[in-house]
Amino acid sequence: MKHVLILTRSQDSHTPPVVEGLQHRGVRVSILHTADFPEAALLNAQIGHGGWTGSLTYQDQHIPLESLTSIWRRRPEKYKASGNYTAGEKAFIEEEADRALIGMLESLVLQETFWVSRTHSVRRADLKALQLSAAHHVGIRVPQTLITNDPEAVADFYEHCQGNVVLKAVAQGTIKDEEEQIERFIYTSQVAKDHLADLAGVRITAHFLQEYIPKQIELRVVVIGRQIFAAEIHSQHSERAKIDFRRGYSDLQYHIHALPNEITANIFKLVNYFDLQFSSMDLILTPQGEYVFLDLNPNGQYYWLQLRLPELHLAEAMADVLASPKEYRL
Template sequence: MTTVLIVTHSKDNQSIPLVLKAIAEQGGKAFRFDTDRFPTEIQLDVYYGKGIQRLILASAQGKLDLSDVSAVWYRRIGIGRRIPTTMNPQLRQASVQESRTTIQGMIASLQAFHLDQLPHIRRAENKQLQLQMARELGLDIPPTLITNNPQAVREFAKDCKEGLVTKMLSSFAIYEEGQQKVVFTNPVTAEDLDNLDGLSFCPMTFQENIPKALELRTTIVGQRAFTAAIDSQTNEQARHDWRRQGIALLDAWQPYVLPLDVEEKLLELMARFRLNYGAIDLILTPDGRYVFLEVNPVGEFFWLEQYPGLPISKAIADLLLGQLHK
């Protein structure tokens, strides 16, 4: 029986049970590795001897002989999160680092199909490289400036007739009074242009605002592309970033068919990054242009299966079980 190792953490979302179900329906077996439970609750034995190697992962699910794993789905990671915070900070950091190195080495050593290889994921997360490659492939991209130079921003703004938006290249959240606040894409006002001194402490990304007829999410799985569309302009708070009203707009997503030439360029982009999976954001402008924004190599998909009904989890299971391997 084909065995899939799912690398995730215990607080991951509905994506995991969706794919687990799809794997089971096709006769496969999956082992869920919640990395936040390592090393406090999950044990790993890696033994290399003369002519012998033994790799055993043991959790509440049971024991998994890692030599039986034929495919790895790299979803999320949270190694060492349950190591007590009461430990000496230096010792705790050393424990977390050693745990990470152990698990990353274990994953890299598995002679199996990887969705996707971690070095490929990390390289593809570079949004500057994404824009460069997309432009080379002939995809339309927003005029973009990444800088810590206030004067460069002001000069750039003069050339952007539709105005500016700003975003971050990295993903992070700010916590205030215990509440998580995500940094979304935001418009840049005239007042903002007069107050750019903060750039000396942190560079930012500025793009020309792109008018939106629809926002598109294309999920690539192997050689298959699943696209859904939403009219984010119907919600005032979602006009610059649909994620700001993601829950309110969940049931507004609809299936969408991309032009073949655009889909082919997206598939070529994935091939250049050596990725089998990616969630790609685009804008369809009122004059019919498809503008590439970014690709998330481990992006979410679960709501697209629930509302537009795109069979993404089945496609992932197909790929992991070998039916769609390149």
């Protein structure tokens, strides 16, 4: 019997519809909230001539490692050690747990366990500078971009782009306050001329600036194995969402979009370059009809889009590739 393990966290809205789809396909499903290992989960594994054998025990689930046919790296979360430890001890305990669990599960690839997607592939694909290089390499236009901590370079880039510049986060785009348990989002914002009057803060860290490209529509493209889906996001009528549609995504209109064959082929080349089985990416369609790549999320949220466009069968596509990787994988 096929057996899929989902690595995620609590309150993940993406997991239930995929679990339902897998069970409908006759697949056994196990779920591990990775932050619960090792305190609430047991791992026993040994390596022999046939590879790793053993099991994970979590909640009411007994998960034989050798039974796993697919693993979905959905939304894993690192363990945070409780107890009276020094900061160094705490970091050591947490890293040992993460390396042991993920290393063990990654090793099952050599026993023909399929992953969506491999840990190292996700981490590599999360590098924005590499994303832009790779997109350009496969033939997709990318915006003029500056990564710098030099105030003079920012001023020069602003002048070069005739004042049409936006500032983005290089990494996750969130600031977490552990004490208050809140998360602040860093949205893409337009750089105004009066910002140039005081650029001393540019020296604090790296900054990611791009030319602002006029949009006819924005596109969210989701690749799941060999299946590709594209949705139009009509953000330009909204002042709030014009620069970054996430500021007002719930009030926007969405439509299915048919990508040209050449763009589809280039997107698959990009996803293949990073060795991913899933990717969610943002593009722009300019008023002149040109497609421009913005960024790629190798482990992003997608189910919110299916809720707005039910004809995008994203959860079903994920169930397809996890249940039948030989048929649906890239």
